Amino acid sequence: MKKSLLTLTAVLSMAAHLQAQVEPTAGTWKTWFIASGKDYRLPKPASHKDEVAQVLAAQQNLDAAGRQQIQFWNAGAPGYRWNNMIGRLWMTDTSSNGVLSNLLLHVATYDATIAAWDTKYAYNRPRPYAADSRIKVQGIKPDSPSYPCEVSVAAGVASTIIAHFYPHLADSVRRMAQQAMASRIAAGMAFPSDTRAGFELGKRIAEAELAQTKDYVYAKPWDGKRPDSPGIWNGKKPMFPTGGLNKTVVLTNASQFRPGPPSDFAKDMAELKAFKQTFRSKANAFYYASQFSSDDLLNKKMFEQNLHLNAPRAARIYAAVAIASYDSFVSCWDAKYAYWGIRPDQYDPTYQSLVPTPPFPGYPSGHAVMTGMIGELYAHFFPADRVQFQKIAKDGAESRFQAGIHFRTDNDTGLDLGRKVANAVIQRIMTDGADEDLTLAKRK
Template identity: 70%
Template sequence: MRLAGIIDIPTLLVYSNVLFIDVPLKGFPEINSIAQNTSFMQRKSPILVAMLLLAAQLFAQVEPTAGNWKTWFIPSGQTYRLPAPPAYKDEIAQVLSLQQKLDAADRQQIMHWNAGAPGYHWQHLMGKLWMNDASYNGALANMLLNVAIYDATIVAWDTKYAHNRPRPFVADKRIKALILNPQSPSYPCEHSVAAGVATTIIAHFYPALADSVQRMAQRMMASRIAAGVVFPSDTRAGFELGKKIAEKEIKHTKDFTNKKVWDGKMPTQAGLWKGKYAVLPLAGLNKTVVLDSSSQFRPGPPPDFAKDMEELKKYKPSFSSIANAFHFASESVWEDLLEKKIFENNLHLNPPRAARIYAIAAVGIYDGFTACWDAKYTYWGTRPDQYDTTFQPVLIHTPPFPGYPSGHAAIGGVMGELYAYFFPAESAFFRQRAKDGAESRFQGGIHFRTDNEVGLELGRKVGAMIIQKVRADGADNLLMGQN
């Protein structure tokens, strides 16, 4: 058994080395069982009693104070607190009826939508959309999806613990919880909150998908009701809340994307990057979230790349270096790694904390990308195969935008710092992963080493500034063990 998905009860007892319970903790059979069967020395300890009571409380409730965490683009969670829910007596029959009619397809939908945190599936969809979006809105759409899900989740948690509505399987024993019991009040449904945000933002940026995401949301909400964990009114309230917050945050960020039109002019000086077209040349003019501006950490101009070119031409690719180059060039390395770590740390069972992590990471990608593109189109740094036209990169095709600094290195620098903050026990691994990603661009022959070193340093500065901001959001605590 784990406390808020982080600390397990037996470990707590080992640390205390004492155990005393005079009266069983009502409603917490797991703790009582441990207390009755433990072989630890038993003696009265007021400190341990307090610790066990805290453990019981944390196990029973997921982040009960998350409604007080600071939000990004709305004033606070309390600002949009929902009114009290209606009586659920009449809805019990609806839940029972759905459960009685379940077939194999319905059960598959329950398991599908229960996988991961509430925003998990929407993250995957947005990842496919924005990474193939050649417009200036792609990075904004990804950032806004994650930030709005987090902000709306904080509103939901404020509302949940203001009204404390029981889950259906608690309210009526005839209703079965067909998934792991969520340890938070029922109203509003957190999965529906995420769906309300996602459908609104995806429809706004990708209108051709509006009908499809609405149908996905309807299937998801039906699955939560059939699972016995929410009432129909919980899903309706959650969905409308998510829509409301998304609409407000779309409006809040309407001027984030630069509206200027590029004149198509490229520098003509020798030694600078040239191409038939340039990808997102004005992205560096976008408004940032945490940085004061995209140029706040702008590096100095690139050097002459003569020594870098000499090093690259002398480099002998190996099987492992080629594999590393193609791996970072073709996979969503940082997104996949984050999802893995969220699952490994059981944070998918903790919707506010998972949403917070996704939001911070998305802000890091957005600000890191904007800062990198500011530098790229300030200096128009050339690529190796343009500096020396006899050079053939391992990756064959070089990206259609300037090379200095490396975007992979810059985003890796941001992510390495943020992930080290999220999961401090593995900080060395994440920072090494950032170096591996930067090195992959040298190994692929599409960046000079200077591009990578400068990109990593830029990313680290962006990551450090974001961490400085989020440390004050109220979510850090002793249980998280932040560094």
């Protein structure tokens, strides 16, 4: 009887431990630009006992600046701070590489996180605070093994990707990466060797994926040709004229969902000129032209669902959104420069828009494509908020009509294109193994 009770106690204890683990099988999830996480499994770490003193010393030497760094890097998923940084960079990047930098930062972070999880659960190295009671954890205790450090993995990826695309920031991102790594040691969440191994793993995968995608952005300059027909956009310096020639990730090619050509915009122009502005319509137009951030919305939803505590699942969402954004951009620009759709202020030179007209063709609307994608993809990850996301899609598209820089046809076509791209990404991620793991976890 006593033996049976001891066995039952051990089983219950093991079950409780397993339940607390964060995605113990995430190392088997399907990756994007590497064959598998297992291909990057790290060698077995040495004993952590020699590193306990280093962690204790880091905690004893903590000053106000060090505590501030711990708090800074405790926030969000491992890629959260880097997501904010690349978001500010690529959205203002007028080169053709901006959208690729965003894609690679998030996809490489996901792939490297999956590789890290394969290593973590191959060796199950304890966290410093679990290995020695003298070490105090500074923050929420991560329920995953210590080796390699997932925050350092993200830092290795991000510092490599950002330095590559924005070399003037190379020193800054390297310092940020070092601060992130040091913060995990001082927080009692990682041994020094965990951070070094994580950083090198992230860097290695980032470099591999930079090489793999080196020809994704169409490199040849625009040949200057445009359709020789009336009623086309005739701006002198078109932005991203070869953007639709970039390689895609999920789509077979940029024209997979290319819409048909627009009809004459006469009815659209009449509707636009007859539209009566209100305070609300102007506010919506200015909001989506200047303040709306899909990254802020995504991070908010991840915090609300506590997904920032689940590094593999958070990285998966970031990667899926980055891929959908990239393929949406390429698809949208393919259509823009296939048809050279005219803008309202060119169709009728007497018409004045509420906001400045962007320097590229209007059909389809880029805002509508992106918000259409958001309405579908975000709803896949956060189904309880589907109505909110659908409203964002509608309001985002309508804002361009209200701003006077797009015809309604541009917007309706853009929404449809964005939804199609999102659904293609959803079909791909539904085969990566993460949903199966989630179903099994719920059954348990």
